[in-house]
Structure formats: C-alpha cells, structure tokens
Amino acid sequence: MSGYIVVLCIIATAFVAVYGDELQLCPLKYEDCGSGLSRVLDAHYSGTECPSEGDPAELPKGSTVQLFVDFIPNVSTVSLKASVQACFGSHCMPFPGAPTDACQGANITCPVKSGVQYTYAPVLPIQYVYPSMSIFLKWQLQGMFQNDIVCIRFPVKIE
8 A cells, every 4th residue: 555655646746847937827917117109908927827917027036037028019119128127116127137128039120110010029038046036027128219118017926
C-alpha cells in the first residue's frame, strides 16, 4: 500500500512540475495615461496565476512576462519607440531591461498605419536582482515625432 502512495506522489509531483506553471492570459487593470493618438482596446499579460480582479499584475522574479496591448492608431508612423518606466507615486524612472523598439520582436511591423488594429506584444524579463515591491509601470509607444500613440499605466507586484 505504501508503494502505491509513493507512486501517486511521484505522479502528482511530475504533473505539477509539467503543468503547474502553465501560462495563462491574465487581464491587465490599466488606465490610459495619454493615448490621444490611438484607441486602446484591451490589455493582458502572461502569468502563471492570474490575480484577483483589481489586484496588481504579479511579476515573479526570474520570469519572463509578455504584455499584449490591442490598439488602433489614429495616425500613421514609420517608427514606434517603446518607453517603460517604473513609477513610485509621481516619480518615474526607466525600467531596466525593457524593450525600446516596438517594431522589433513585439508583433508589430513598421510602418504603422492609421485605422489598422495592432497587438503590441513585447517580452519583459523580470530579473532576480529587482527588489520585491509594488509599483506602477508606465508603458508608452511613441511615434516618429515623440508623440504618444499609446500610453497605459498599471499596477504590478514584483516578488
């Protein structure tokens, strides 16, 4: 009987190891912070466990998180620059390791055309050296004249 229990424990452990960290598409509670040149339709991120409604996005240290922002620009632009900032109250600073070219490796091909729906999908590595904290991330996509095409702000918890 005890051998049977050991086998079940091994199978259960293997199941959790293989399927327990499966990524989900989690809704992102965001606020628009100046997307005057586009309409943001929705935002999600990849997570192993989605937080309760209203809670910040969970970004585990050592993980790689992917953001998905659906938007329709009102203007065309030949380039799209990404800017990610960590905000503590009204003080913001660049978030280390964040992508800067929205047209490279983020599911967008430039030039971006007015009236066409895009899904911006960058990958953000969460380093072990980051301090554990709750902050806001401000994510901007800027056109060729440094004008905000997309600007969203959302709470995150790094742990």
